[in-house]
Amino acid sequence: xxxxxxxxxxxxxxxxxxxKRVAQRIVATKQxxxxxxxxxxxxxxxxxxxxxxxxxxxxxxPARELDMLLTAGERISMAVLAMAxxxxxxxxxxxxxxxxxxxxxxxxxxxxxIDVTPGRLxxxxxxxxxxxxxxxxxxxxxxxxxxxxxxxxxxxxAVALAAALNADVCExxxxxxxxxxxxxxxxxxxxxxxxxxxxxxLELAASGxxxxxxxxxxxxxRYNIPIHVRSSFSQKEGTWVVASTEGTEVEHAIISGVAxxxxxxxxxxxxxxxxxxxxxxxxxLVAEAEINLDMVVQNxxxxxxxxxxxxxxxxxxxxxxxLAALNKAQEEIGFESLRFDDRIGKISLVGAGMRAHPGVxxxxxxxxxxxxxxxxxxxxxxxxxxxxxxxDDVDTAVHAVHRAFDLDADQVEAVVYGGTGR
Amino acid sequence: xxxxxxxxxxxxxxxxxxxKRVAQRIVATKQxxxxxxxxxxxxxxxxxxxxxxxxxxxxxxPARELDMLLTAGERISMAVLAMAxxxxxxxxxxxxxxxxxxxxxxxxxxxxxIDVTPGRLxxxxxxxxxxxxxxxxxxxxxxxxxxxxxxxxxxxxAVALAAALNADVCExxxxxxxxxxxxxxxxxxxxxxxxxxxxxxLELAASGxxxxxxxxxxxxxRYNIPIHVRSSFSQKEGTWVVASTEGTEVEHAIISGVAxxxxxxxxxxxxxxxxxxxxxxxxxLVAEAEINLDMVVQNxxxxxxxxxxxxxxxxxxxxxxxLAALNKAQEEIGFESLRFDDRIGKISLVGAGMRAHPGVxxxxxxxxxxxxxxxxxxxxxxxxxxxxxxxDDVDTAVHAVHRAFDLDADQVEAVVYGGTGR
Numbered sequence: 001x002x003x004x005x006x007x008x009x010x011x012x013x014x015x016x017x018x019x020k021r022v023a024q025r026i027v028a029t030k031q032x033x034x035x036x037x038x039x040x041x042x043x044x045x046x047x048x049x050x051x052x053x054x055x056x057x058x059x060x061x062p063a064r065e066l067d068m069l070l071t072a073g074e075r076i077s078m079a080v081l082a083m084a085x086x087x088x089x090x091x092x093x094x095x096x097x098x099x100x101x102x103x104x105x106x107x108x109x110x111x112x113x114i115d116v117t118p119g120r121l122x123x124x125x126x127x128x129x130x131x132x133x134x135x136x137x138x139x140x141x142x143x144x145x146x147x148x149x150x151x152x153x154x155x156x157x158a159v160a161l162a163a164a165l166n167a168d169v170c171e172x173x174x175x176x177x178x179x180x181x182x183x184x185x186x187x188x189x190x191x192x193x194x195x196x197x198x199x200x201x202l203e204l205a206a207s208g209x210x211x212x213x214x215x216x217x218x219x220x221x222r223y224n225i226p227i228h229v230r231s232s233f234s235q236k237e238g239t240w241v242v243a244s245t246e247g248t249e250v251e252h253a254i255i256s257g258v259a260x261x262x263x264x265x266x267x268x269x270x271x272x273x274x275x276x277x278x279x280x281x282x283x284x285l286v287a288e289a290e291i292n293l294d295m296v297v298q299n300x301x302x303x304x305x306x307x308x309x310x311x312x313x314x315x316x317x318x319x320x321x322x323l324a325a326l327n328k329a330q331e332e333i334g335f336e337s338l339r340f341d342d343r344i345g346k347i348s349l350v351g352a353g354m355r356a357h358p359g360v361x362x363x364x365x366x367x368x369x370x371x372x373x374x375x376x377x378x379x380x381x382x383x384x385x386x387x388x389x390x391x392d393d394v395d396t397a398v399h400a401v402h403r404a405f406d407l408d409a410d411q412v413e414a415v416v417y418g419g420t421g422r
Numbered sequence: 423x424x425x426x427x428x429x430x431x432x433x434x435x436x437x438x439x440x441x442k443r444v445a446q447r448i449v450a451t452k453q454x455x456x457x458x459x460x461x462x463x464x465x466x467x468x469x470x471x472x473x474x475x476x477x478x479x480x481x482x483x484p485a486r487e488l489d490m491l492l493t494a495g496e497r498i499s500m501a502v503l504a505m506a507x508x509x510x511x512x513x514x515x516x517x518x519x520x521x522x523x524x525x526x527x528x529x530x531x532x533x534x535x536i537d538v539t540p541g542r543l544x545x546x547x548x549x550x551x552x553x554x555x556x557x558x559x560x561x562x563x564x565x566x567x568x569x570x571x572x573x574x575x576x577x578x579x580a581v582a583l584a585a586a587l588n589a590d591v592c593e594x595x596x597x598x599x600x601x602x603x604x605x606x607x608x609x610x611x612x613x614x615x616x617x618x619x620x621x622x623x624l625e626l627a628a629s630g631x632x633x634x635x636x637x638x639x640x641x642x643x644r645y646n647i648p649i650h651v652r653s654s655f656s657q658k659e660g661t662w663v664v665a666s667t668e669g670t671e672v673e674h675a676i677i678s679g680v681a682x683x684x685x686x687x688x689x690x691x692x693x694x695x696x697x698x699x700x701x702x703x704x705x706x707l708v709a710e711a712e713i714n715l716d717m718v719v720q721n722x723x724x725x726x727x728x729x730x731x732x733x734x735x736x737x738x739x740x741x742x743x744x745l746a747a748l749n750k751a752q753e754e755i756g757f758e759s760l761r762f763d764d765r766i767g768k769i770s771l772v773g774a775g776m777r778a779h780p781g782v783x784x785x786x787x788x789x790x791x792x793x794x795x796x797x798x799x800x801x802x803x804x805x806x807x808x809x810x811x812x813x814d815d816v817d818t819a820v821h822a823v824h825r826a827f828d829l830d831a832d833q834v835e836a837v838v839y840g841g842t843g844r
Contacts, residue, residue, distance in 0.1 A: 056438035057445075072497040078490070083479050
């Protein structure tokens, strides 16, 4: 008998009919002889509606109370789902994050899980119950206040429970069939990926692929929990996210997928005195404003002026804070001006195989040049190459790169998964 | 500095505007130098909407899950109210029933409070916070499951917290100005009662007056917590529910008020063998079906047949269960038939003063006779007389009795509260 943790997102439980369908799937998993723990998000637009309600009484609601409010969403969905399962003749018990033992730090709205003590879930499983757990929420160790985990929180809850309960698999249900080689809305020929390593999935998630959140994949990698990303609307096998092994890597494609991200912006600090410590001063300011930089480029200083430009990318939503922080320090740092550009896009090519294939960059740059796409910035990791392009060029670039690495549907069978008998 | 517990019902926090107005009233109480603990119900129709949602997935949802679902309602209202107070510049913290230390038994949907351990509220008050507590809910001592207290639950939460925190007063906010001598919708001349004893309020509540629930008044009497029932839409003094003292009773009217109740039904067991133990067998059956009887009448047995009829009143909603239980035992008990009548109404006259005035019954029956109202059953307590009449006669009867005891507005100043300088 296996222990299966399943996570259903808000669109999978959008209304009573959806909840009933999910209940049937859960019962089928139980009837197949498994213990089942289900993590559920708030129904449909509930969270947005609650945020709207908060805005009606306060433009800047206290974070503790916003967490208290938002956790009502999962409370509703989990109780209703437990009822739907009971209506099919199986016992189901719902548990809040706190009851399920999801212990967090005290950072409301973006709390981190620091411990999981699922004693009540274990007892309920031993008693034959299906456990339904509220995703996205926990209780702070210090203050015993209710916290939320922030973006991707329900996925993280599922993986954390799977780790604490030593589950055999963590199934993440969504509205697509799994992880694709590119966003199918941009590249209709994109292929579903049957199997991908944690490392590659991490790079894809960090590069804008929205299917799994970075924190959830990090958690799964740390505890070696196999994730199965699949659709709640079909019975098809989805994408397995697992530890990479030597054996699988040989057969693996050079490139797993192409991710894109339109949410970044580029900030250029113009005319910075080319002295030791100037760049450090700039980045310290930005860090103090709690802004996460992504890519950084420092131009070669023009010998005639002794000045240089420093560009970096950051979430576009953090642009105003970054500009304000830098403007305040203009005199101290002595730069000339700031340029802000949120009309950029990032294209990332991810694949464990590129370690062994030095020609990847050349192919990438060639494909973009052939497509007439200008590259503004470049950054790389061991298994990823990212480029910044004009936002209008994102679709063209994704298409071109996807095809250049033989990922399109008519190419993929032979090349990418050749010989694996998929 | 006083400690004030305030309770706001669902209509007082129906939408964001209402919540803001309630927040202002709470802040005013705080600014007047009081510590404030607020108990809040779910916003407007939230509870009904959640029940509808439950019905969509299950005709008979498990009680544990229904409690989990319904408690989301207060979670939303308390967080939003805390935000609205914070927006006025005062610190407010919301607490679930469990966090506030409301410990109950395990009877989901109608749990009883067995202990209150408000340590977190005390700490928050010491820290200068206003405390907002979810009404209607608690946590079971045995299973640590979330429970709801059933009808009148939020009032009971408020009084229980007031008792545990040794509060100076428990203010129950509603949409009318207090307790009236009769339902003002039936008797426009009904008067607001400035002060009433726990005992009289208990009898009124038990007799159908909906303003305060029986359990809440019982709790307040046991712990001697003064209740102030008042409107959240005005600043007027409302009705004080307090311990009776010899001094106040002398000045008090004979009759405090007239209550009515259309929710009862009458069940008659026809042709019961007139033997010892037959009535006991019938009432044991009804008790086993967990039905609360109110009034009971056994007719004098007709000597010729050796048979008698036994009638009792019960909540109309329990009628089907009672009929089923009795029908199953017809052979065993040997009665002839059952008659069920839900077209009845109960009129109750309540007043501590009737102890010292033996003419009350005569005046009551005379007034009803003059109004042409037929009396079907009668029951009395030390400070109450109730009669069962045809449901169509309820309004006529309430009017007639109210006037007969000089409670109408044009009569009341001189007679009922004569000399108190109200």
